[in-house]
Amino acid sequence: MNPELLRNLWLQFSPERLIAAPLILGAVFALAAYATDSWEVVGRAANGGYVVIAYLWGTRRAVNVLADEITAGTWDGQRMSAIGPWTMAWGKLIGGTAYAWYCALLCLATYAAAEIESARQGALLINLPLKITGAMLVQTVALLLALVLVGKGRRLSRRSLAFAQGGALLIGLFGISSVLLPSITERFGFGLAERITWFGSEFTADGFTLLTQILFLGWAVAAVYRLMAGELQVRQRPWIWLSFSLFLVAYYQGFLLLGSDSRLSLRFFSALLVAIPLYYLAVFGQSNDIIRYRWLFHHLRHGNWRNALSLLPLWMPSLALAAVLAVAVAVLTKDELRTLTADQAVPRMLIGETWSGGIATAIALILFMLRDLGIVLLLNFGKRPKAPDLAAILYLIVLYGVCGGLVAAAGAGSLLPLFLPGAGSNAVVVVLAPLVQVILVAILLQRRWAAQTRALQPAA
Amino acid sequence: MIQVEHLIFDYPGHRALDDVSFTIAPQTITALVGPNGAGKTTLLRCLVALDRPGAGRVMLEELDVHEAPREAHKRMAFLPDFFGVYDDLTVRQCLGYRARAHDVPRERRRAAVQRAAERLGIADRMKDYAGTLSRGLKQRLAIAQAIIHEPRVALLDEPAAGLDPEARYSLAAVFRELRADGMTLIVSSHILAELEDYSTHLLAIRDGRIVDLRALQQVETGEAPLPMQLRLATPDQRIGALLATVAGVSDVAIDTLLVRFNLAGGVQSQHALLKRLIDEGLPVAEFAPIQSSLQDSYLALMRKQAAS
Numbered sequence: 147m148n149p150e151l152l153r154n155l156w157l158q159f160s161p162e163r164l165i166a167a168p169l170i171l172g173a174v175f176a177l178a179a180y181a182t183d184s185w186e187v188v189g190r191a192a193n194g195g196y197v198v199i200a201y202l203w204g205t206r207r208a209v210n211v212l213a214d215e216i217t218a219g220t221w222d223g224q225r226m227s228a229i230g231p232w233t234m235a236w237g238k239l240i241g242g243t244a245y246a247w248y249c250a251l252l253c254l255a256t257y258a259a260a261e262i263e264s265a266r267q268g269a270l271l272i273n274l275p276l277k278i279t280g281a282m283l284v285q286t287v288a289l290l291l292a293l294v295l296v297g298k299g300r301r302l303s304r305r306s307l308a309f310a311q312g313g314a315l316l317i318g319l320f321g322i323s324s325v326l327l328p329s330i331t332e333r334f335g336f337g338l339a340e341r342i343t344w345f346g347s348e349f350t351a352d353g354f355t356l357l358t359q360i361l362f363l364g365w366a367v368a369a370v371y372r373l374m375a376g377e378l379q380v381r382q383r384p385w386i387w388l389s390f391s392l393f394l395v396a397y398y399q400g401f402l403l404l405g406s407d408s409r410l411s412l413r414f415f416s417a418l419l420v421a422i423p424l425y426y427l428a429v430f431g432q433s434n435d436i437i438r439y440r441w442l443f444h445h446l447r448h449g450n451w452r453n454a455l456s457l458l459p460l461w462m463p464s465l466a467l468a469a470v471l472a473v474a475v476a477v478l479t480k481d482e483l484r485t486l487t488a489d490q491a492v493p494r495m496l497i498g499e500t501w502s503g504g505i506a507t508a509i510a511l512i513l514f515m516l517r518d519l520g521i522v523l524l525l526n527f528g529k530r531p532k533a534p535d536l537a538a539i540l541y542l543i544v545l546y547g548v549c550g551g552l553v554a555a556a557g558a559g560s561l562l563p564l565f566l567p568g569a570g571s572n573a574v575v576v577v578l579a580p581l582v583q584v585i586l587v588a589i590l591l592q593r594r595w596a597a598q599t600r601a602l603q604p605a606a
Numbered sequence: 607m608i609q610v611e612h613l614i615f616d617y618p619g620h621r622a623l624d625d626v627s628f629t630i631a632p633q634t635i636t637a638l639v640g641p642n643g644a645g646k647t648t649l650l651r652c653l654v655a656l657d658r659p660g661a662g663r664v665m666l667e668e669l670d671v672h673e674a675p676r677e678a679h680k681r682m683a684f685l686p687d688f689f690g691v692y693d694d695l696t697v698r699q700c701l702g703y704r705a706r707a708h709d710v711p712r713e714r715r716r717a718a719v720q721r722a723a724e725r726l727g728i729a730d731r732m733k734d735y736a737g738t739l740s741r742g743l744k745q746r747l748a749i750a751q752a753i754i755h756e757p758r759v760a761l762l763d764e765p766a767a768g769l770d771p772e773a774r775y776s777l778a779a780v781f782r783e784l785r786a787d788g789m790t791l792i793v794s795s796h797i798l799a800e801l802e803d804y805s806t807h808l809l810a811i812r813d814g815r816i817v818d819l820r821a822l823q824q825v826e827t828g829e830a831p832l833p834m835q836l837r838l839a840t841p842d843q844r845i846g847a848l849l850a851t852v853a854g855v856s857d858v859a860i861d862t863l864l865v866r867f868n869l870a871g872g873v874q875s876q877h878a879l880l881k882r883l884i885d886e887g888l889p890v891a892e893f894a895p896i897q898s899s900l901q902d903s904y905l906a907l908m909r910k911q912a913a914s
Contacts, residue, residue, distance in 0.1 A: 149706035156703075157694055219690030223751065225656055227707035228680045379655050379675040437616045441660040529619060598619050 150237025189260030211242025284318030507568035520587030693737025
């Protein structure tokens with residue numbers, strides 16, 4: 147048996163707790179039944195109990211399963227064991243949330259019984275798997291975010307734990323679960339809330355949500371494995387991230403209701419819209435400490451490709467993917483995008499009257515991404531960086547949102563290329579505006595790099 | 607047993623380990639000493655593959671520990687200075703969990719738990735919850751957990767911190783016993799008198815660099831000249847001339863009744879010299895190697911390093 151799972155079961159399942167859960171939950175549901183004499187109310191109470199226990203308590207347990215180890219000083223002992231990353235990952239995921247699941251499944255059983263009594267058993271076939279995979283997904287994402295924070299050298303303080311839990315709930319409940327996806331698909335005309343067409347196949351909204359949850363649960367588990375492997379000092383490669391990036395691009399391609407022989411621009415543009423957030427996710431999701439980059443460059447200089455690959459920041463392949471897609475959009479489609487805005491639901495804030503189009507836009511986009519990376523690294527390479535990522539996000543919001551908005555509101559369109567990629571009709575200005583910024587950030591970055599590495603001897 | 611080659615580890619703006627290389631012989635107890643911030647903990651964490659160095663490698667026999675950390679952990683144990691135990695598990699459960707986590711085969715697991723508990727003197731506490739144990743007993747439990755899989759090498763960071771003198775004394779006995787059973791130990795501590803009780807080697811580190819690695823028990827090896835002290839019952843002018851004729855004697859300093867010199871050749875030379883002094887009729891009242899404490903050696907070494 148998985149030792150990590152067994153240890154968690156020892157810790158959580160005392161005879162008293164085993165008996166207490168059905169007694170307390172049974173009393174609550176009995177009270178609901180007695181007070182209302184309605185199976186429907188009992189079903190709603192059980193469903194509410196499931197959501198609270200599986201989603202709120204489950205995610206808290208998922209982040210605490212790691213935080214408790216670090217706080218108690220037992221994490222190093224676990225890292226020193228012979229437990230492999232996969233065993234550790236699922237042992238923690240299932241073991242850490244085992245008691246929450248025990249309680250949640252009692253709620254779910256009551257809910258199912260109430261639905262059957264209310265003659266609505268038909269919906270159970272889809273509802274039960276939806277609820278179970280949804281909760282599993284948010285719990286996995288919660289552990290994933292906790293691992294991300296640990297990987298970034300953050301102490302798992304209460305605030306960090308709340309961030310991990312809150313982030314997981316947001317992603318799980320409003321990202322790809324049953325709420326937001328149908329509304330997105332409806333708004334942009336990719337499908338309907340009740341029926342969703344994906345790669346030409348029709349799904350019910352619930353059926354498609356279930357499929358989505360299962361797919362993303364698989365990727366979340368893979369990500370937990372990858373980060374756990376990093377914690378256990380197993381060498382890392384970027385393949386899982388690259389595979390996920392390609393999967394995500396493909397996933398959203400499925401919504402495009404296009405024939406295979408037309409509208410290539412929209413396919414590339416939709417892929418680019420996925421690749422850009424992935425790049426920023428990679429920039430902020432990994433540790434950006436100066437030591438990592440120092441050794442990366444050292445290994446690259448000396449041709450130690452194996453070591454270099456294990457230190458490769460994930461933003462590098464993501465930047466390459468986004469750059470290739472940006473150039474592809476520019477070169478392959480030329481003016482097709484401009485005509486598309488008239489009859490397709492492509493976001494108009496990105497493709498509007500000010501869109502210069504062509505290769506200049508692609509280059510500007512890449513330069514803006516590089517500038518943003520430079521800002522993030524500049525703040526991370528400080529002597530004693532304090533919340534550098536948060537500061538970087540604020541700077542970027544100011545640059546894109548506040549400054550860009552002010553310039554647009556003031557009608558100073560000629561300054562817009564400084565703040566928005568591709569804005570403006572003069573291709574030279576569109577490229578030069580971000581290029582100057584990239585050079586400026588690069589100079590500052592080089593100075594900070596030199597100051598930080600001065601204290602160190604040349605690497606052997 | 608352990609071969610460290612050109613290890614470099616950096617923190618932002620600070621090099622914690624700077625081209626560190628050394629070799630640890632099997633079945634030895636090496637005292638890892640150095641001032642605060644010298645890099646002791648970082649070195650230990652790199653040795654057991656809890657932290658990955660920027661350059662260099664650590665070989666445990668034929669195994670590169672950073673290439674195969676999980677495999678290395680089957681042969682290594684580590685007790686960090688800030689360790690924890692599972693307060694809500696019994697001692698037996700704590701040990702049982704660690705035996706499973708270290709892949710101890712099912713048929714040997716019960717025996718391994720019992721043996722580790724007996725080695726550390728906690729076999730009578732198996733049913734107690736770890737949270738109810740005293741600091742010293744928790745320390746013993748933590749060490750028992752660390753070595754339950756009978757590792758070849760154990761590294762302990764400040765294992766005696768916070769222990770009372772009695773607990774420290776028994777911990778020293780445990781380390782000697784582990785060494786006698788074939789284990790190789792590296793122990794980091796600030797309490798040099800305690801290290802002296804059981805260490806066979808000294809590994810000194812300062813500013814991330816190894817400044818000394820040597821065997822402490824030179825009397826046993828007899829290779830290097832050993833500082834000796836001789837006390838006479840009454841002054842005797844012949845002592846200077848006599849010592850000048852003995853092979854292996856050097857650096858003689860005479861202060862009336864007290865004579866100090868270096869003598870090469872180990873215990874055989876000591877025996878021969880003492881016999882000759884007695885045969886010559888010198889009034890020898892005391893004849894012994896000068897016991898230089900680990901603390902003296904360490905302080906002298908650090909002063910020398912600071913001066914250079």
